[in-house]
Amino acid sequence: MNPARRAFLRLLALGSGALAACRAKAPAPVQSLLGAPISPYGERSPFVQSARQTFESTRTPEQAASLTPLADTYGIITPSSLHFERHHSGVPKIDPAQHRLLIHGMVNRPLILTMEELQRLPSMSRIHFLECSGNSNTGWRPTPRPTVQAAHGLTSCSEWTGVKLSLLLDEVGVQPGASWILAEGGDPAKMTRSIPLAKAMDDAMLAYAQNGEPLRPEQGFPLRLFLPGWEGNSNVKWLRRLKIVDQPYMTREETSKYTDLMPDGRARQFTLVMDAKSVVTHPSGGRRLAAAGFHEITGIAWTGRGRVTRVEVTTNGGATWQDAVLQDPVLPRAHTRFRLGWEWNGSDATIASRVTDDTGYVQPTRAELVAIRGVNSNYHNNMIQAWKVNHDGTVEYAVL
Ligand SMILES: Nc1nc2c(c(=O)[nH]1)N[C@H]1C(S)=C(S)[C@@H](COP(=O)(O)O)O[C@H]1N2
Numbered sequence: 001m002n003p004a005r006r007a008f009l010r011l012l013a014l015g016s017g018a019l020a021a022c023r024a025k026a027p028a029p030v031q032s033l034l035g036a037p038i039s040p041y042g043e044r045s046p047f048v049q050s051a052r053q054t055f056e057s058t059r060t061p062e063q064a065a066s067l068t069p070l071a072d073t074y075g076i077i078t079p080s081s082l083h084f085e086r087h088h089s090g091v092p093k094i095d096p097a098q099h100r101l102l103i104h105g106m107v108n109r110p111l112i113l114t115m116e117e118l119q120r121l122p123s124m125s126r127i128h129f130l131e132c133s134g135n136s137n138t139g140w141r142p143t144p145r146p147t148v149q150a151a152h153g154l155t156s157c158s159e160w161t162g163v164k165l166s167l168l169l170d171e172v173g174v175q176p177g178a179s180w181i182l183a184e185g186g187d188p189a190k191m192t193r194s195i196p197l198a199k200a201m202d203d204a205m206l207a208y209a210q211n212g213e214p215l216r217p218e219q220g221f222p223l224r225l226f227l228p229g230w231e232g233n234s235n236v237k238w239l240r241r242l243k244i245v246d247q248p249y250m251t252r253e254e255t256s257k258y259t260d261l262m263p264d265g266r267a268r269q270f271t272l273v274m275d276a277k278s279v280v281t282h283p284s285g286g287r288r289l290a291a292a293g294f295h296e297i298t299g300i301a302w303t304g305r306g307r308v309t310r311v312e313v314t315t316n317g318g319a320t321w322q323d324a325v326l327q328d329p330v331l332p333r334a335h336t337r338f339r340l341g342w343e344w345n346g347s348d349a350t351i352a353s354r355v356t357d358d359t360g361y362v363q364p365t366r367a368e369l370v371a372i373r374g375v376n377s378n379y380h381n382n383m384i385q386a387w388k389v390n391h392d393g394t395v396e397y398a399v400l
């Protein structure tokens with residue numbers, strides 16, 4: 001018998017819980033009323049309520065972040081309407097007909113492109129995660145975040161469509177000696193980041209679409225820089241300017257922000273690649289398991305360096321680990337869904353996941369991470385995240 005069928009039969013055999021209840025009840029009578037009419041743009045069922053949550057520390061609505069409800073998402077794609085948001089000065093309203101992208105600096109033929117011109121060029125689509133480097137940063141501090149949304153909701157995964165940046169760089173003719181690109185957004189903050197030319201020539205994209213439709217305004221409509229696997233901040237939204245230069249420009253975002261203070265007093269800078277991370281999304285903090293017996297532990301794993309090769313799960317606080325199933329597709333620099341069947345015996349259990357990527361890197365425990373990085377960082381915390389399942393089925397934040 002296949003394992004899924006066996007799990008299903010075990011669930012039926014419990015004699016309690018959801019499946020037993022549905023066996024006992026007669027089906028509801030078929031409604032004879034006509035259904036709702038067709039609509040020009042789809043809405044979800046009114047019974048589905050999951051929503052982005054606003055970050056508690058937000059001081060002003062413009063300088064804000066919102067978090068993806070990871071516990072409520074399936075597979076690997078985040079619905080665009082639930083993609084996390086992070087803005088330094090609000091969401092600008094940009095008319096694509098008026099928008100221009102300027103490419104200048106150390107180039108032979110500077111260019112100003114309209115959106116229409118960009119969309120005539122050869123396009124590409126890729127599924128990639130986008131994660132703010134401040135995601136799960138409470139790991140650095142004793143304050144727990146009660147849910148996976150609050151702790152890890154600054155990561156989402158979409159299919160992005162746009163133009164390969166290298167195509168445009170070939171067109172403008174990058175001059176010898178150029179090594180960086182200054183990317184500038186068209187929001188009131190004019191957010192800018194210095195990007196190494198090597199990434200721009202590799203897999204960087206100018207994205208104008210997300211999950212089959214134009215970018216959402218919150219994600220940078222009409223155009224954003226997309227750097228697969230790199231920290232969220234470097235993915236400049238509302239992109240209006242690329243200046244080809246021969247040094248990093250030391251913008252606010254790469255000096256006072258997005259650097260990591262090390263124990264010896266020096267700071268890590270330009271830590272652009274996101275390290276491997278994983279988290280169990282079910283069961284997770286704030287949820288409640290209905291009854292002992294079979295449950296599927298599931299979650300997501302990702303790495304900015306390539307592909308996820310292994311996810312192990314513990315249900316006994318790290319004493320032993322079991323390999324979870326990696327659900328297809330397992331794509332480079334994308335969320336990867338993992339699953340493991342679990343027979344919960346109804347007593348307290350601490351569960352957690354640990355990812356390995358194709359560079360051989362293994363996700364560290366908090367102690368392992370702190371041993372190298374100290375506790376003065378605010379960004380790039382990728383420690384193993386645990387959840388404690390209490391005997392009454394409630395689930396809470398825990399540290400392994
Ligand atoms: N122009 C501009 N680009 C920006 C930002 C911004 O405020 N302005 N925020 C950055 C940060 S900190 C992150 S984490 C990502 C978030 O992208 P999202 O809102 O599409 O999730 O965009 C980055 N790009």
Ligand SMILES: [Mo]
Nearest residue numbers: 132133232233
């Ligand atoms: Mo960010």
